[in-house]
Amino acid sequence: MSEAGDGTGWDASHEAPPREVLQRGLYFEELEVGVRYVHRPGRTATEADNVLFSSLTMNGQALHLDAAFSATQPFGQRLMNSMWTLSTMVGASVAQITQGTLVAQLGMTDVAFPAPLFHGDTLYTETEVLQKRRSASRPGQGVVTMKHTGRNQDGVVVATATRVALMWCADADADTQQQGTA
DSSP: OBGGGOSSOOBTTSSSOOOOOOOOOOOGGGOOTTOEEEEEEEEEOOHHHHHHHHHHTTOOOHHHHOHHHHHTSTTSSOOOOHHHHHHHHHHHHIIIIITTTEEEEEEEEEEEOOSOOOTTOEEEEEEEEEEEEEOSSSTTEEEEEEEEEEEOTTSOEEEEEEEEEEEEOHHHHHHHHHHHHO
16 A cells, blocks of 8 residues: 555655665766767668657658659668757657756757768767766756767768857756755
8 A cells, every 4th residue: 555645655664665676877077088878779760760859840851751763763762850869869868968957959060960860770879978068157057068979780970060058057956956855
């Protein structure tokens, strides 16, 4: 039975509630310059991903949507929408790096797609922290510059991007959480 309907499912006959582990990203202090964070699982790109993403973003590019036309082009088949590749690459890093520890994304530069990604390819992503510094104007927060790299199942780099993010510092986030419960 749950303790007074607390919603945890904790049995009141136990001496203490079970230990909880909250899934979150890394705080500013936990991120290390020069470390490469490898994100798994990978994500296999599908035709449905390509058509849906392209349609939702109003990108009618025939290279994404028209198999007959794409067959006559240099790659001989439809290409995955590069914005899908970029979004999925950044998204793959969230659970490990920024879930619950990101204040805001500040910018993205040096976006490149050196090789195509096709339907059926699997995108694997890694993130390297390039630099970090405490924010001069926002106490309890830090600015982190990271480079995301996406590779296909053969290890070929299909996308890169440099991203700058404003991150919580551990002590500031704890203070913010305590203020929210007071």
